[in-house]
Amino acid sequence: MNLKNSDKDKGEGSNKINNPNWLERLSKSNDFIHEHTSLKDEAPFWISYYRTLISSDILHKDVLPYLHEHLSLEELKSSIPVQEIIFTKDEDKIIQNILNGSLAIQKYQYDEDCLLINIANSKFRDVGMATMESSALGPQLGFIEELDTNINLVRKRLPVPELYVKEMKVGELSKTKVAVLYMNGIADPENVNTVIQRITDIQYDQIQDSSYIASMIEDNSNSLFPQSISTERVDRVAAGLTEGKIIIVVDGSPNLVILPVTLMESFIAMEDYSYSWILSNFFRLLRLAAMFISTMLSPMYVAIMTYHYELIPARLLETLVGSRAAVPFAPFLETLFLELMIEMVKEAGIRLPLKIGQSLGVVGGIVIGQAVVEAGLTSNVLLILVGLGSLASYTSPVYKFSNTIRFIKFPVIFLAQWFGLLGVFLAFLLTEIHLLRLTSLGRPYLSQYPIRNTSFQDLWVRLPFSMQKENPTTLRPQKKWKSTGKGKKMGPANDFYE
Amino acid sequence: MQANIRHQVSPYLVFFIIYNSQVGVGILSFQRTIAEKAGYDAWIGVLAAGCLVQAFIWVMYKLLGKINGDIIDVHTAIFGNVLGKSLSLIIMIYYWLASVSVLIGFIEIVQVWMFPTMPSWILSTIILLSVYYCVSGGFRAIVGMSFLSFIFPQILLIGLFIFPLKIAHFSNLLPIMNHSFMDMVDSIKSSVYSIAGTEALLMYYPFIRDPKASKKFAHLGVLFTTILYTISAIVSFTFFSEKQLKTTIWPELSLTKTVTLSFLERFEYLYISMYLIIISSLITLFLWCSSRGLKIIFNKKQKYTLLLLCLLSVILCHLNGSFKDMLNNIIIQMNLWVFYCYIPVLLLVLTFVKRGKQNDE
Amino acid sequence: MMNRSAFCLFLILLLSGCNFLPTNIVNEIDMSQGVGYDLSKKSNIKGTIVFPIFKKDKTSTTEVRAAIGKSSKEIRTILNNETRYPLVSGQLRVALYGKNLAKKGINDFVDTINRDPSIGSLVQMAIVDGDANQLYKMKKFKNDNVSVHIQELLEQNMKMGILPQTNLQSFLFQFFQIGQDPYLPLIKKEADNIRITGVAIFKDDRYVTSIPMKDFFIFKALVDKNSIGLRQFILANHDKVVLETLKSNAKYKVKIANGRPEFTITLKLKTRLQEFAPSEKKRQAFDKKKYQKQVEQEIEKSALSMVSQFQKHSVDPFGLGAKFKEQFRGFNEKQWNEGYPSVKVYVHADVEILQTGSID
Known part of the structure; x- marks a missing residue:
């Protein structure tokens, strides 16, 4: 804010004789260069740029050769073979562009008119595999840290003019480029307006990642559940767009944000569409079951071992009780201890460099676990349950959601300790109510309620493509049908083959 | 007065609201009360009571459809502001007492079956906290709870009937219809109380998007609960001998004791824990009705009326046994007189009043 | 917002510190899996409680404790004084009653099992021919779980063998059913083993008589819905036929003749041949029709003798009274009880041999 104000004050007072205001401000940095292009006065061009921002390659090859000739700025503009050239007097614009890697050319040192040539040095990694959301089958392409490349990847998949891109700048200091992508004619305009409105309302100094934006425009920022999906998969984004979802792309972030979403979408992997619909249903159910296993198994253990010994069948009794006969702690402490240990191993595995992380997993998982059981500090049945639970928490294809699952079992363990099985189901009840209240862009988050018949086509279950014909109605899409064809296959329609 | 369309729910959801409002702690113990006089013919009484409730649904739809609002609108339209609101207040108190009796019933079950020393206030507080959280989410969240409580525990619990049916x-x-007419009437009377709860419709009617279309779902909902209660009665009757049933306070829980899986025995502990979800959604619905009614009557924020009701409920839960019987008696009497006698009369009055007005014009 | 989260944090800290409910941590309780009651002197009861002791990486051992008292919970209180952990009854698997106690009535002891919500309804009950305490104390089972052993012994015989289905629930059902008397298995310590020796028949809650093992087959077929089991028939001409039931169905019909009820029990058995030894030691093809007839007669004869034994003791394990009540509206319990010993019962067996195995 300060920058802007001082900028304006000085801008008004400046005139031809004084140094342009911007020059004075920028030249405070040592990497700012302001020089004359030749020793002779015939070609009196002054160029200004940040050494660290521009590509000297382009500067020397494509720009400098033209500056030796005696040309006006307009003539220069048409002759230099660089795409982005602006002719302006506006100081704000000049500062902004120089800071983004432009070269400013002036005829005379104190000239107001300025030619801005974008020769920014953009070094980004190449487009590569999606590493966090990898899949065995299907496209492997992942987004990178550059906005234009990311939009380019999406446009390649959806080459239609209806794909609208709305760009904005967010962040007082970071001036991050944020783009909102949506399909005009499919996405609900109300949703689009809400997203754009909320992004323009953001007042924050810096935006480093798309998750900043995602959590700033969430409906309920106190919720454990992510109300948007962050993805680095191009196919997921493209598929979402065609269903009427809105995508937020943030410059400098390889993760794109998909809005609005429902709970069940966190169980859908793009790989599901590569398999037969029966198989992919099996996998979806597996992931759903894994969520329950991960959040309920160790709390159940606590509840049953602490209060409800009646529930254990005679044949299991010996295994369960025998395994923790020598354990000195209450089941609650035992479980909490082991769960925290596993979480620590996981956390350390993520923070450490890749190669060390792998070996740490082995050390933590097997060696410590075995030693803890040997020492009689926990029962080995619990070790199995906790291991299973932590394995299960990673089956969700959405990384943010699997972290939610990772966390959510701790409050449940506490409730199980206080109220036994009643506490476990109290946790279930509270989560249910919370999910019912939760919305994503004002649309109900819990996809199970209210029931929509499109939920049976591709949300809870995935039917064969011939039966997925409608766009999901929870998003209020403008376009109802995904497929207009009858979807009939060749072959005898009503009878067996002859 | 119709509610804002953003807060309204689809007609088919009325099925789940009706189901939810009818199934509470009653289904765990009604088998014994209905069989008190009519013996093992009492399941016929349940079916008959179901028919009665269907008729009651019809009456309510007729009544509310004429005004196109809730019961408070009906009362003010007929009796004017002061008298109308005081009559509505009685109904709101009924809703509240009904939810308290469900809460007390559930606390008693938890204390007898799971935690004999658990203080009542803890359980009532945690249930009412979740109820408050749900009600503050608006009517859509409440209906969501009805729906989800049907999907998750209820369908599973119905599936449990397979185990007692094996033996x-x-x-x-047999022999069917071996009791006098008066005995059957008695069983109908106690069944009507067991499957009571549809009267909540009087408050949430304005929140249904297309009330006319919802009517058939309401009837279906009653049909479902009637069948559920009948099956539950028949399963208990075939599982227990008559004198044994009369010694059993919660037949439904006692027969869940036979459920054994290779990794889990004694399903009644899980049953009671899962019932927490059904109970909470029922209490949510009734406290919503009551607090919304009080909000309109006294022109206070629903936040405060609900908080007041919750606090009073926690206190009531602490009162002991004789109070509980008294409470149940009051509710049975109110249910009978207010809903099965007064409401039909109200419909007649309203019909004449309206006709009279038309004639005046 | 700050206030609310601070309050929540405070609440969590407060609550995590204390368990306000009494806990039953599995390795800090002694779970009684079997109880036994015997008659002791001076109208006192000798109660036995059996509970396993679990050790890490070792098989469990069984602890048998006995005390003398007047009620079952009193006995538990006395025994609590000598156990390491509190005794709880939620894992109860089997309840045994000494024969002498059973003759006096076991209702008081069934009541507590029925009343306690922590006890399941699938508890096995049995009468011990002798002393329940002695049976539990057998040396052989010191390192084995004797209660689970007895439970599984009874259950497998009910499922696959010829013992009729019984447990706590069935006992209570029959006990409370008008016009029916309960029955329970009778077990005995024989040398080094626990054996099922008969079925004990009760009048109300008092043991009255028992039926021997050879009658199990027919008894089970008459009381259970679908019984499978094996029985050997030695026919009049000393031919030995062993049949295994595949499917059975007993139908009770009541007819009023001269103002008195008459019962016809139709027993349909679908069987297969397991063993066949004709008295002439010669291989001969099995004549289905002939043997079906003879087996039917054999069954009818023993069923009738069983019924007359019950009538003599005026006990009704078949629930004839209940059947009568179902089919006759003007049922009078008192009248029925008086008339029961002289009620006419006909048994009609219908045996069908479906398979003769891989040879004929």
């Missing part, structure tokens, strides 16, 4: 003695039901 059922169906000949227990």
Whole structure:
């Protein structure tokens, strides 16, 4: 804010004789260069740029050769073979562009008119595999840290003019480029307006990642559940767009944000569409079951071992009780201890460099676990349950959601300790109510309620493509049908083959 | 007065609201009360009571459809502001007492079956906290709870009937219709109380998007609960011998004791824990009705009326046994007189009043 | 917002510190899996409680404790004084009653099992021919779980063998059913083993008589819905036929003749041949029709003798009274009880041999 104000004050007072205001401000940095292009006065061009921002390659090859000739700025503009050239007097614009890697050319040192040539040095990694959301089958392409490349990847998949891109700048200091992508004619305009409105309302100094934006425009920022999906998969984004979802792309972030979403979408992997619909249903159910296993198994253990010994069948009794006969702690402490240990191993595995992380997993998982059981500090049945639970928490294809699952079992363990099985189901009840209240862009988050018949086509279950014909109605899409064809296959329609 | 369309729910959801409002702690123990006089013919009484409730649904739809609002609108339209609101207040108190009796019933079950020393206030507080959280989410969240409580525990619990049916003695039901007419009336009376709860419709009617279309779902909902209660009665009757049933306070829980899986025994502990979800959604619905009614009557924020009701409920839960019987008696009497006698009369009055007005014009 | 989260944090800290409910941590309780009651002197009861002791990486051992008292919970209180952990009854698997106690009535002891919500309804009950305490104390089972052993012994015989289905629930059902008397298995310590020796028949809650093992087959077929089991028939001409039931169905019909009820029990058995030894030691093809007839007669004869034994003791394990009540509206319990010993019962067996195995 300060920058802007001082900028304006000085801008008004400046005139031809004084140094342009911007020059004075920028030249405070040592990497700012302001020089004359030749020793002779015939070609009196002054160029200004940040050494660290521009590509000297382009500067020397494509720009400098033209500056030796005696040309006006307009003539220069048409002759230099660089795409982005602006002719302006506006100081704000000049500062902004120089800071983004432009070269400013002036005829005379104190000239107001300025030619801005974008020769920014953009070094980004190449487009590569999606590493966090990898899949065995299907496209492997992942987004990178550059906005234009990311939009380019999406446009390649959806080459239609209806794909609208709305760009904005967010962040007082970071001036991050944020783009909102949506399909005009499919996405609900109300949703689009809400997203754009909320992004323009953001007042924050810096935006480093798309998750900043995602959590700033969430409906309920106190919720454990992510109300948007962050993805680095191009196919997921493209598929979402065609269903009427809105995508937020943030410059400098390889993760794109998909809005609005429902709970069940966190169980859908793009790989599901590569398999037969029966198989992919099996996998979806597996992931759903894994969520329950991960959040309920160790709390159940606590509840049953602490209060409800009646529930254990005679044949299991010996295994369960025998395994923790020598354990000195209450089941609650035992479980909490082991769960925290596993979480620590996981956390350390993520923070450490890749190669060390792998070996740490082995050390933590097997060696410590075995030693803890040997020492009689926990029962080995619990070790199995906790291991299973932590394995299960990673089956969700959405990384943010699997972290939610990772966390959510701790409050449940506490409730199980206080109220036994009643506490476990109290946790279930509270989560249910919370999910019912939760919305994503004002649309109900819990996809199970209210029931929509499109939920049976591709949300809870995935039917064969011939039966997925409608766009999901929870998003209020403008376009109802995904497929207009009858979807009939060749072959005898009503009878067996002859 | 119709509610804002953003807060309204689809007509088919009325099925789940009706189901939810009818199934509470009653289904765990009603088998004994209905069989008190009519013996093992009492399941016929349940079916008859179901028909009665269907008629009651029809009456309510007729009544509310004429005004196109809730019961408070009906009362003010007929009796004017002061008298109308005080009559509505009685109904709101009924809703509240009904939810308290469900809460007390559930606390008693938890204390007898799971935690004999658990203080009442803890359980009532945690249930009412979740109820408050749900009600503050608006009517859509409440209906969501009804829906989800049907999907998750209820369907599973119905599935549990398979286990007692394996050793059922169906000949227990014979001979059919071996009791006097008065005994049957008695069983109908107690069944009507057990499957009471549809009266909540009087408050949430304005929240249904297309009330006319919802009517058939309401009837279906009653049909479902009637069948559920009948099946539950028949399963208990075939599982227990008559004198044994009369010694059993919660037949439904006692027969869940037979459920054994290779990794889990004694399903009644899980049953009670899962019932927490059904109970909470029922209490949510009734406290919503009551607090919304009070909000309109006294022109206070629903936040405060709900908080007041919750606090009073926690206190009531602490009162002891004789109070509980009194409470149940009050509710039975109110249910009978207010809903099965007063509401039909109200419909007649309203019909004449309206006709009279038309004639005046 | 700050206030609310601070309050929540405070609440969590407060609550995590204390368990306000009494806990039953599995390795800090002694779970009684079997109880036994015997008659002791001076109208006192000798109660036995059996509970396993679990050790890490070792098989469990069984602890048998006995005390003398007047009620079952009193006995538990006395025994609590000598156990390491509190005794709880939620894992109860089997309840045994000494024969002498059973003759006096076991209702008081069934009541507590029925009343306690922590006890399941699938508890096995049995009468011990002798002393329940002695049976539990057998040396052989010191390192084995004797209660689970007895439970599984009874259950497998009910499922696959010829013992009729019984447990706590069935006992209570029959006990409370008008016009029916309960029955329970009778077990005995024989040398080094626990054996099922008969079925004990009760009048109300008092043991009255028992039926021997050879009658199990027919008894089970008459009381259970679908019984499978094996029985050997030695026919009049000393031919030995062993049949295994595949499907059975007993139908009770009541007819009023001269103002008195008459019962016809139709027993349909679908069987297969397991063993066949004709008295002439010669291989001969099995004549289905002939043997079906003879087996039917054999069954009818023993069923009738069983019924007359019950009538003599005026006990009704078949639930004839209940059947009568189902089919006759003007049932009078008192009248029925008086008339029961002289009620006419006909048994009609219908045996069908479906398979003769891989040879004929």
